[in-house]
Amino acid sequence: MRIGIISPSKISYVEEINPKSKEIIIEIAKQLAKEGHEIVVTPDKGSVSELFAQEYIKNKGKKVFSIIPLDDEEFGISWINTEIGEKINCGTWRNQPEKLNEETEALVQLGYSVGGLAEICYTKWLKPKPVFIIKELITQELPKELERSLNLKYVSYHKLKIEK
Numbered sequence: 001m002r003i004g005i006i007s008p009s010k011i012s013y014v015e016e017i018n019p020k021s022k023e024i025i026i027e028i029a030k031q032l033a034k035e036g037h038e039i040v041v042t043p044d045k046g047s048v049s050e051l052f053a054q055e056y057i058k059n060k061g062k063k064v065f066s067i068i069p070l071d072d073e074e075f076g077i078s079w080i081n082t083e084i085g086e087k088i089n090c091g092t093w094r095n096q097p098e099k100l101n102e103e104t105e106a107l108v109q110l111g112y113s114v115g116g117l118a119e120i121c122y123t124k125w126l127k128p129k130p131v132f133i134i135k136e137l138i139t140q141e142l143p144k145e146l147e148r149s150l151n152l153k154y155v156s157y158h159k160l161k162i163e164k
Contacts, residue, residue: 002065003032003162004040004104005114007048009079014048014111014137021048024136024157025110026037032108033061040065040103042096043081048110053084054155067100069093069095101126106162111137124149132160 008014014021025047025048032039033056043050043066053064066086068077072092073156089101097115100107106129107117130151133141141154 001105001162002040002103002153004107004119005049005052006099006100006113006119007052007110008113008116009015009044009047011046011048011051013113017111018100018136018140021111021137022051024074025052027034027063028052028108028110028134029055029105030156032056032061033162035162036062037160038063040067040100041085042100042105043084044079045081050081051083052110057084065103065104069096079110082121095135097122098126101129105129107131108160109133109138120150120152123151129164132162134160 029052039056041049041053043053057064065088066085066088067088068082069092070089075093084137088103090096097119100119109131123129123131130153132153132155134157136156136157143154
């Protein structure tokens with residue numbers, strides 16, 4: 001199964017929530033690699049997604065795809081680690097959440113971020129899918145009003161199980 005990894009662009013954001021966040025992220029990367037899933041990331045340098053992809057690769061993960069807006073002239077891509085995985089060009093940053101959703105069958109949320117919320121919201125319209133939100137990396141669940149339109153699953157990283 002192809003799983004999208006969504007997260008804050010800075011590891012320090014999840015470390016503020018849980019000092020053991022790096023250990024948790026590494027454990028999830030090992031698990032998804034062991035289970036044979038492919039992953040899809042947008043690997044900002046120094047981000048949770050970059051760390052996750054690096055750990056997934058170290059643990060002999062099957063395949064990494066990086067969603068990168070190679071044609072973007074508005075913002076550019078200087079902060080992206082373009083060396084991770086096979087590149088999938090989404091055109092511009094405005095297309096990134098859409099392309100991430102097109103390329104995946106499930107999402108794993110490793111801490112909240114504004115961009116991550118946009119990526120979650122796109123699951124309502126584009127290839128609806130479950131979003132596994134790791135409880136240990138957030139302060140609270142999203143408002144109940146959103147759950148009517150989204151397939152949100154709050155799980156402990158110890159109990160994360162994504163089945164094909």
